[in-house]
Amino acid sequence: MANILILGGGFAGLVAAERLAHSTGPEHQITLVAPNRNFTFYPALVELAFGETESDSITFDLREKLDLLDVRFIQGELLRVNRSAQTAEITGDDMKGDLNYDIVVFAMGRRLATEKVSGFFEYSHHLLGVNAAKKFGDAVNNFKTGDIVLGVCPGGRLPVPVCETAFALARRFEAEIEAGTVTIKVIFPESLAAAFGGAAIHNQLEAAFAKHKINVLYDVPIIEITADEVISSEKHHIKHDLLMLVPPFRGQAIVRDLGITNEEDFVKVNDRMEVHGMDMAYAAGDLVAFSGPKFAHMAVRQAEVAAANILSELKGETPSQAYYHEIATVIDAGGPESIYLHYGVWDDNIYRIRQGSFWGWAKEVHDRVWRARHR
Numbered sequence: 509m510a511n512i513l514i515l516g517g518g519f520a521g522l523v524a525a526e527r528l529a530h531s532t533g534p535e536h537q538i539t540l541v542a543p544n545r546n547f548t549f550y551p552a553l554v555e556l557a558f559g560e561t562e563s564d565s566i567t568f569d570l571r572e573k574l575d576l577l578d579v580r581f582i583q584g585e586l587l588r589v590n591r592s593a594q595t596a597e598i599t600g601d602d603m604k605g606d607l608n609y610d611i612v613v614f615a616m617g618r619r620l621a622t623e624k625v626s627g628f629f630e631y632s633h634h635l636l637g638v639n640a641a642k643k644f645g646d647a648v649n650n651f652k653t654g655d656i657v658l659g660v661c662p663g664g665r666l667p668v669p670v671c672e673t674a675f676a677l678a679r680r681f682e683a684e685i686e687a688g689t690v691t692i693k694v695i696f697p698e699s700l701a702a703a704f705g706g707a708a709i710h711n712q713l714e715a716a717f718a719k720h721k722i723n724v725l726y727d728v729p730i731i732e733i734t735a736d737e738v739i740s741s742e743k744h745h746i747k748h749d750l751l752m753l754v755p756p757f758r759g760q761a762i763v764r765d766l767g768i769t770n771e772e773d774f775v776k777v778n779d780r781m782e783v784h785g786m787d788m789a790y791a792a793g794d795l796v797a798f799s800g801p802k803f804a805h806m807a808v809r810q811a812e813v814a815a816a817n818i819l820s821e822l823k824g825e826t827p828s829q830a831y832y833h834e835i836a837t838v839i840d841a842g843g844p845e846s847i848y849l850h851y852g853v854w855d856d857n858i859y860r861i862r863q864g865s866f867w868g869w870a871k872e873v874h875d876r877v878w879r880a881r882h883r
């Protein structure tokens with residue numbers, strides 16, 4: 509019998525638990541630890557901010573879901589891992605103390621390093637949570653005239669919701685933009701290709717922005733935000749009346765002392781999702797130190813690979829499933845400018861880009877089906 513401990517209840521943790529529960533017998537104990545009892549379907553947070561969905565439709569109860577799978581759920585937070593004793597210290601509503609494990613899966617997602625940009629907390633909205641998205645939605649509803657600024661801070665590896673928010677706002681304020689009383693700017697810390705892991709998406713995306721009179725600025729590494737300006741290390745001063753930014757991402761400092769992280773606290777893994785230099789340890793999702801943007805579909809595929817390799821270990825076989833780092837995403841522009849991008853980040857071997865209303869619809873259907881199948 510093996511104790512498999514999954515730390516984190518987001519896309520990576522949930523999918524790892526599902527795959528393992530479906531393929532192992534009752535002789536193995538699977539435990540998932542997460543501080544929050546709710547699973548949040550982050551890709552729908554833009555819709556939530558714009559009142560197109562309800563929070564109940566995009567969250568569900570993890571404990572109920574995991575009960576059905578015979579996976580033990582512990583509401584709690586990892587404090588530290590003792591690798592020689594193979595224990596994880598947990599604190600939370602369900603327990604305070606050490607859990608033993610034979611195999612551990614790190615799936616705790618990213619940390620929002622808002623402290624890296626002075627003034628972020630005070631003056632910027634973000635979309636990385638149900639409450640934050642609702643608060644931004646309220647600010648949009650109260651907004652009448654002025655300059656809207658949306659963007660990504662250095663290290664904020666999430667360009668899609670920024671683009672989708674810009675298109676949603678351009679639809680909402682179409683008349684005001686035409687009349688010149690509202691402007692929308694989108695800012696990136698580097699090039700558009702850098703934001704999308706090297707993929708050439710600028711022709712389609714820039715044309716879509718231009719059609720909706722959205723201005724795009726590149727090479728604006730934000731270092732400071734004041735009540736009315738966004739300031740970059742390149743001396744840009746950009747006025748804002750409504751501001752929504754993706755903050756810098758970092759991994760989780762609580763695993764730093766295990767010697768498994770890079771300089772930004774992301775966990776180093778090989779393509780089998782095995783943690784570098786730590787036996788019987790896997791990692792998946794936003795927490796891993798792979799290059800490029802971070803997407804839910806990557807977290808899901810990484811979790812599937814980790815689960816397949818754990819199953820091999822349980823059978824005494826050598827783990828052999830390999831993960832391929834690719835982007836497969838849709839930027840829903842709410843009409844014919846919607847873009848589908850499929851791109852191989854590591855080797856450029858895959859590059860497909862399509863455009864049309866179909867892709868926005870396909871994303872909506874895909875997301876609904878995903879939520880229905882996993883809740």
Ligand SMILES: Cc1cc2nc3c(=O)[nH]c(=O)nc-3n(C[C@H](O)[C@H](O)[C@H](O)COP(=O)(O)OP(=O)(O)OC[C@H]3O[C@@H](n4cnc5c(N)ncnc54)[C@H](O)[C@@H]3O)c2cc1C
Nearest residue numbers: 516517518519520550551586616617793794803804805807
């Ligand atoms: C607004 C928005 C829009 C997005 N749009 C898209 C999109 O269109 N397409 C797409 O593919 N991706 C999209 N993403 C990205 C996607 O949501 C992430 O890539 C995905 O959530 C990563 O999954 P994860 O499991 O690694 O992390 P998360 O989903 O963040 O889950 C991390 C889990 O770890 C838990 N945790 C944290 N700390 C601890 C601890 N100390 N101990 C135990 N548990 C802990 C958390 O509570 C949570 O349960 C979007 C994200 C946002 C915010």
